[in-house]
Amino acid sequence: MTRYAKDQPATFENAINRVAIVGAGGTVGSHIVDALLKGGRHAITALSRDGSSNTFPEGVKVAPVNYDDEATLVAALKDQQFLIITIAPTAPRDTHSKLVQAAAKAGVPYVMPNEYSGDIENVKLGQDMILGPVAQAQRDEIEKLGMKWITVCCGFWFDYSLGGGESRFGFDFDNRSLTFYDDGNTKTSTSTLAQVGRAVAKVLGLDELPADENDESLTLSSFFNKGVYVNSFVVSQKDMFQSVKRVTGTTDADWTITHEDTKKRYEEGLAQVKTGNMAGFSKLLFARGFFPDDASDFSAKAQNELLGLPDENLDESTKVGIDLVKKLQLRPQRMAS
Numbered sequence: 542m543t544r545y546a547k548d549q550p551a552t553f554e555n556a557i558n559r560v561a562i563v564g565a566g567g568t569v570g571s572h573i574v575d576a577l578l579k580g581g582r583h584a585i586t587a588l589s590r591d592g593s594s595n596t597f598p599e600g601v602k603v604a605p606v607n608y609d610d611e612a613t614l615v616a617a618l619k620d621q622q623f624l625i626i627t628i629a630p631t632a633p634r635d636t637h638s639k640l641v642q643a644a645a646k647a648g649v650p651y652v653m654p655n656e657y658s659g660d661i662e663n664v665k666l667g668q669d670m671i672l673g674p675v676a677q678a679q680r681d682e683i684e685k686l687g688m689k690w691i692t693v694c695c696g697f698w699f700d701y702s703l704g705g706g707e708s709r710f711g712f713d714f715d716n717r718s719l720t721f722y723d724d725g726n727t728k729t730s731t732s733t734l735a736q737v738g739r740a741v742a743k744v745l746g747l748d749e750l751p752a753d754e755n756d757e758s759l760t761l762s763s764f765f766n767k768g769v770y771v772n773s774f775v776v777s778q779k780d781m782f783q784s785v786k787r788v789t790g791t792t793d794a795d796w797t798i799t800h801e802d803t804k805k806r807y808e809e810g811l812a813q814v815k816t817g818n819m820a821g822f823s824k825l826l827f828a829r830g831f832f833p834d835d836a837s838d839f840s841a842k843a844q845n846e847l848l849g850l851p852d853e854n855l856d857e858s859t860k861v862g863i864d865l866v867k868k869l870q871l872r873p874q875r876m877a878s
């Protein structure tokens with residue numbers, strides 16, 4: 542049933558003013574925080590593990606938490622209106638559930654689950670990528686506990702995946718080598734980390750509910766239990782390679798190019814994961830995203846215009862990705878998983 546602001550108690554604010562975020566110092570979380578701070582509308586609380594080495598920008602209140610002590614999570618979430626979860630894929634599996642249960646106990650009405658992947662409505666793709674059913678269970682748990690979710694469907698992170706090694710977009714910048722999936726012409730939806738941050742800030746900057754039955758404006762409630770679809774570039778590896786050559790001032794002659802059959806590469810990654818070798822995971826994930834007959838391209842659903850997101854420049858984003866190479870190499874455990 543549609544709720545309207547006019548029917549709420551006099552104290553109702555019709556805006557999300559207090560936001561809690563997990564992973565505020567992390568890869569995507571830091572960009573979300575940047576964008577929220579730029580908006581200047583939210584009081585931001587970062588839930589961070591006691592003893593974490595993360596640092597946070599000025600203006601963010603830090604709430605130290607211990608995932609083995611639920612009271613610390615509930616206390617940090619008390620009086621928050623929206624919880625954004627961004628957690629490392631290497632975190633223990635039950636971390637998400639602990640957060641969601643604490644959020645329900647603290648009375649937080651809305652949660653952005655840890656997902657940040659492709660089209661949630663492409664169930665087969667999600668199953669093949671293994672992450673789909675996990676994310677579905679996370680969303681189900683939020684609903685079962687009486688809260689609502691808004692998840693971000695952004696596709697592969699463009700800059701992170703470009704700079705993140707051969708097993709992602711195929712680029713090895715140290716060795717100037719590139720693996721094309723099949724012929725390298727399959728296009729996939731990608732978003733820069735900055736665009737993901739902006740999309741989240743836009744959604745959280747909307748009125749929570751429509752004023753009344755006549756109010757047709759976009760509100761936070763338009764996204765309840767739905768995905769926010771966003772992208773930066775819908776590109777093939779060949780498009781990326783053209784951009785990389787422009788940005789690095791290189792030519793074909795400077796690069797060693799190989800081609801791999803996408804489906805074979807997917808099966809190899811899957812076989813590695815089945816034997817517990819998580820190096821196979823990004824291999825299967827990205828190979829699957831570039832399947833020529835069912836690529837991770839949801840451009841028709843992108844809501845960039847609806848949200849007023851800016852167009853971005855491919856070469857500038859390529860440069861950001863290349864600048865990430867060294868930084869990501871400092872996280873070998875993470876990048877191998």
Ligand SMILES: NC(=O)c1ccc[n+]([C@@H]2O[C@H](COP(=O)([O-])OP(=O)(O)OC[C@H]3O[C@@H](n4cnc5c(N)ncnc54)[C@H](OP(=O)(O)O)[C@@H]3O)[C@@H](O)[C@H]2O)c1
Binds near residue numbers: 570590627628636875
């Ligand atoms: N679309 C894509 O291309 C793409 C790529 C990568 C990831 N993702 C998705 O985005 C999510 C977030 O990834 P990210 O790279 O932003 O995460 P991240 O930066 O690796 O980690 C985020 C935060 O998780 C917390 N954390 C780390 N280890 C933990 C542990 N053992 N237990 C509990 N918390 C822990 C840390 O916060 P504190 O130290 O402050 O506690 C960390 O800053 C992933 O889980 C995945 O679903 C999408």
